[in-house]
Amino acid sequence: MLKAPDHQVAGHEAGLGKLGPLIDDSGRFYKPLQGDNRGSEEVAFYESFSSNTHIPEHIRKYFPMYYGTKIMKASTGVEHPHMVLQDLTSARVNPSVMDIKIGSRTWAPDASEAYIAKCLKKDRESTSIPLGFRLSGLQVYIDDESRFYKPDRNYIRKTGPDDVRLLLRKFVSSNPSADMEIGTGSGPGPDCSLASSVYGGPNGILAQLLELKAWFEDQTIYHFYACSFLFVYEKRLGLKGAWSNAEVKLIDFAHVTDANGVIDHNFLGGLCSLTKFISDILSEIEDCTGTNGQVEL
Amino acid sequence: MLKAPDHQVAGHEAGLGKLGPLIDDSGRFYKPLQGDNRGSEEVAFYESFSSNTHIPEHIRKYFPMYYGTKIMKASTGVEHPHMVLQDLTSARVNPSVMDIKIGSRTWAPDASEAYIAKCLKKDRESTSIPLGFRLSGLQVYIDDESRFYKPDRNYIRKTGPDDVRLLLRKFVSSNPSADMEIGTGSGPGPDCSLASSVYGGPNGILAQLLELKAWFEDQTIYHFYACSFLFVYEKRLGLKGAWSNAEVKLIDFAHVTDANGVIDHNFLGGLCSLTKFISDILSEIEDCTGTNGQVEL
Numbered sequence: 052m053l054k055a056p057d058h059q060v061a062g063h064e065a066g067l068g069k070l071g072p073l074i075d076d077s078g079r080f081y082k083p084l085q086g087d088n089r090g091s092e093e094v095a096f097y098e099s100f101s102s103n104t105h106i107p108e109h110i111r112k113y114f115p116m117y118y119g120t121k122i123m124k125a126s127t128g129v130e131h132p133h134m135v136l137q138d139l140t141s142a143r144v145n146p147s148v149m150d151i152k153i154g155s156r157t158w159a160p161d162a163s164e165a166y167i168a169k170c171l172k173k174d175r176e177s178t179s180i181p182l183g184f185r186l187s188g189l190q191v192y193i194d195d196e197s198r199f200y201k202p203d204r205n206y207i208r209k210t211g212p213d214d215v216r217l218l219l220r221k222f223v224s225s226n227p228s229a230d231m232e233i234g235t236g237s238g239p240g241p242d243c244s245l246a247s248s249v250y251g252g253p254n255g256i257l258a259q260l261l262e263l264k265a266w267f268e269d270q271t272i273y274h275f276y277a278c279s280f281l282f283v284y285e286k287r288l289g290l291k292g293a294w295s296n297a298e299v300k301l302i303d304f305a306h307v308t309d310a311n312g313v314i315d316h317n318f319l320g321g322l323c324s325l326t327k328f329i330s331d332i333l334s335e336i337e338d339c340t341g342t343n344g345q346v347e348l
Numbered sequence: 349m350l351k352a353p354d355h356q357v358a359g360h361e362a363g364l365g366k367l368g369p370l371i372d373d374s375g376r377f378y379k380p381l382q383g384d385n386r387g388s389e390e391v392a393f394y395e396s397f398s399s400n401t402h403i404p405e406h407i408r409k410y411f412p413m414y415y416g417t418k419i420m421k422a423s424t425g426v427e428h429p430h431m432v433l434q435d436l437t438s439a440r441v442n443p444s445v446m447d448i449k450i451g452s453r454t455w456a457p458d459a460s461e462a463y464i465a466k467c468l469k470k471d472r473e474s475t476s477i478p479l480g481f482r483l484s485g486l487q488v489y490i491d492d493e494s495r496f497y498k499p500d501r502n503y504i505r506k507t508g509p510d511d512v513r514l515l516l517r518k519f520v521s522s523n524p525s526a527d528m529e530i531g532t533g534s535g536p537g538p539d540c541s542l543a544s545s546v547y548g549g550p551n552g553i554l555a556q557l558l559e560l561k562a563w564f565e566d567q568t569i570y571h572f573y574a575c576s577f578l579f580v581y582e583k584r585l586g587l588k589g590a591w592s593n594a595e596v597k598l599i600d601f602a603h604v605t606d607a608n609g610v611i612d613h614n615f616l617g618g619l620c621s622l623t624k625f626i627s628d629i630l631s632e633i634e635d636c637t638g639t640n641g642q643v644e645l
Contacts (some may be wrong), residue, residue: 155614156452160477171468180457183613212608268620311509314624316480317452320617323565327611 052076055126058140060188060201061150061279062303065126073126073133080115080138081123083131089305094120094134096273096304103272110266113259113301115139139300140283145199149189149222149282150302153321155179157277159308170277177208178215182328183321186210186218187279191227192286200227217241219328222282223249246336249284249297250329256282257333259299260326267319274315276306280325349373352423355437357485357498358447358576359600362423370423370430375438376415378430380422386602391417391431393570393601400569407563410556410598412436436597437580442496446486446519446579447599450618452476454574456605467574474505475512479625480618483507483515484576488524489583497524514538516625519579520546543633546581546594547626553579554630556596557623564616571612573603577622 053073055065063085065071073081084090097117100106116137125131140146157179158170177185190201200221210218217240221227224241250256284297350370352362360382362368370378381387394414397403413434422428437443454476455467474482487498497518507515514537518524521538547553581594 156477160472175457180453181608182610212610269624271624311478313479313509314621316617316621319620320613323616324611324613327566327568 053081053124056080056138056140058143058146058148058190060148060190061207062187068127070131071126074138074141078138078141079118080136080141081121081133082136083125083133084120085305090132090134092307093303093305096307097134097136100273100304105272107266109262113263113299115300115302139281139298139302143283143285144287145192146283146285147189147191147222149218149280150187151184151280151282151325152179152187152303153184153278153280153325154276154317155183155321156317157306159274159276159306161308162306178210178212179321181212182215183324186215189218189222191222191224193225193227197228216328220246220332223332225286243332243336245284245286246332251333251336254297256284256297256299257326257329259297260322260329263299264319264322264326267315267322269314271310271312271314274308274310274313275301275304275318276308277303278307278318279303350378350421353377353435353437355440355443355445355487357445357487358504359484365424367428368423371435371438375435377412377433377435377438378418378420379433381417381429381431382602387429387431389604390600390602393604394431394433397570397601402569404563406559410560410596412597412599436578436595436599440580440582441584442489443580443582444486444488444519446515446577447484448481448577448579448622449476449484449600450481450575450577450622451573451614452480452618453614454603456571456573456603458605459603475507475509476618478509479512480621483512486515486519488519488521490522490524494525513625517543517629520629522583540629540633542581542583543629548630548633551594553581553594553596554623554626556594557619557626560596561616561619561623564612564619566611568607568609568611571605571607571610572598572601572615573605574600575604575615576600 052075056072056074059072063069063071065073070083072083075081082093084094100114101117118135118137120132121135122130122132125133140148155174156170157174158167162170174180179185186207188204188207190199192199202218217230220241220243221229223243223245225244226239226242229239229241248255252258279302281300281302282297283300349372353369353371356369360366360368362370367380369380372378379390381391397411398414415432415434417429418432419427419429422430437445452471453467454471455464459467471477476482483504485501485504487496489496499515514527517540518526518538520540520542522541523536523539526536526538545552549555576599578597578599579594580597
């Protein structure tokens with residue numbers, strides 16, 4: 052019954068002799084505990100978060116459900132401990148998915164010198180330092196024939212600020228393969244035809260990000276280093292003009308630390324930057340078409 | 349007519365053979381251009397900012413007035429170019445002053461490797477990394493006899509998160525020399541008697557920080573690295589329960605860069621963190637005394 056997830060866009064992948072996540076057909080996602088403490092740190096976070104009574108209910112929905120840990124046959128064929136989580140794409144037929152790592156700094160202050168040096172290098176080489184976030188992967192559903200636009204990991208690893216701007220547009224376009232030089236405006240660019248239903252509206256991604264922002268301006272419980280947003284929506288629903296079923300989730304908690312009474316200014320900065328990118332797309336749409344997909348800021 | 353400023357709490361000080369700022373009796377502050385491009389970078393910022401028509405008027409008031417540059421006899425006795433700025437404490441008799449450097453990162457992405465390494469070390473050793481800001485200096489007026497509480501620079505350099513929390517309270521206390529172990533609540537701590545009039549209220553420091561925050565959530569003109577807030581107030585006015593005349597100004601623009609269409613997530617994160625520290629102080633006051641110095645958040 053277990054298999055590798057169909058819609059994984061980033062992170063370790065299950066394969067021949069390779070440890071990666073598995074899913075079953077009941078909507079559960081089995082994430083193998085990573086070595087060097089990361090697995091146990093992530094379990095510790097989920098246990099703490101599940102039992103923390105200071106997390107408001109309207110915030111809890113942005114986190115995957117957690118069902119404990121289980122020792123089971125891993126993708127490598129041998130027994131290994133796994134976290135049992137909610138499969139965030141199980142209810143979707145052809146989900147468009149984007150994974151965005153938040154924060155200009157992906158290392159916690161108490162990390163080792165070697166780990167800090169490694170992260171700082173990646174943060175500087177990616178858009179984490181200039182933008183406060185970086186893309187880790189995405190897939191955009193096109194149609195039943197072409198299936199998905201899914202740029203390869205080597206391309207994703209090298210994306211600069213202009214690429215990120217373009218990919219945030221492609222994510223909500225019916226022609227995500229269309230390329231356009233940013234700035235020149237030449238050529239048929241991504242049409243952003245789903246922007247107002249996916250990013251905009253009272254239940255869209257921007258509204259969800261703003262709800263999280265309000266919490267991050269106040270919460271002094273956790274600092275989330277190297278944590279990602281997962282954006283998921285179903286094109287079929289978006290195109291009908293109906294509720295796009297766009298969802299924002301937070302994932303990857305191997306580097307969460309105690310906040311010690313201080314807000315997570317590193318995460319909040321990245322969240323505000325991403326929010327601005329998305330509201331800029333909605334403003335442009337509005338300027339062009341007169342439609343109003345944007346929520347009140 | 350020129351002399352060293354009376355109320356400087358951080359930065360280079362004019363002295364025998366030492367280059368430092370000077371003031372005159374007409375309310376002007378003469379800042380010598382620093383070497384290694386920093387001086388010319390700061391002049392470039394002031395020139396750009398003065399002529400930029402996209403800066404809203406209600407934001408312009410948070411920046412010192414700029415009157416150009418002037419070659420004049422420096423504190424060292426020899427001719428040197430200076431920026432001519434507004435003296436931010438000239439209208440004050442006994443100003444309480446605090447200088448807070450904003451941002452967990454004080455280096456711009458395009459800085460040299462050597463400069464980045466130097467800044468990163470300071471950011472990690474200070475509270476910049478954990479809190480998103482660090483204290484650079486302060487003086488708190490006590491009375492005409494005791495004059496000022498002004499911790500020395502060696503102490504300021506070593507302040508940790510708990511010290512910062514304490515000093516933010518001392519800054520608005522009539523007994524700033526009183527010490528208290530944070531957390532134990534033992535001993536007579538700083539009384540925070542001026543908190544509601546200096547930090548709180550419709551014209552207080554918190555309200556000003558929130559006005560700046562709204563701009564920083566949107567502005568994609570400049571990134572302000574290693575820039576400071578200067579908080580200034582006059583105790584005489586605060587104690588009478590009148591308008592405290594508390595002012596927030598931004599200073600030190602030697603490391604401002606073009607924003608390239610991205611918000612200054614590094615500055616914004618630090619600003620939000622500082623805002624939370626100050627609103628926490630106001631909440632505690634309110635809990636204790638029932639007075640309401642806090643503005644609507």
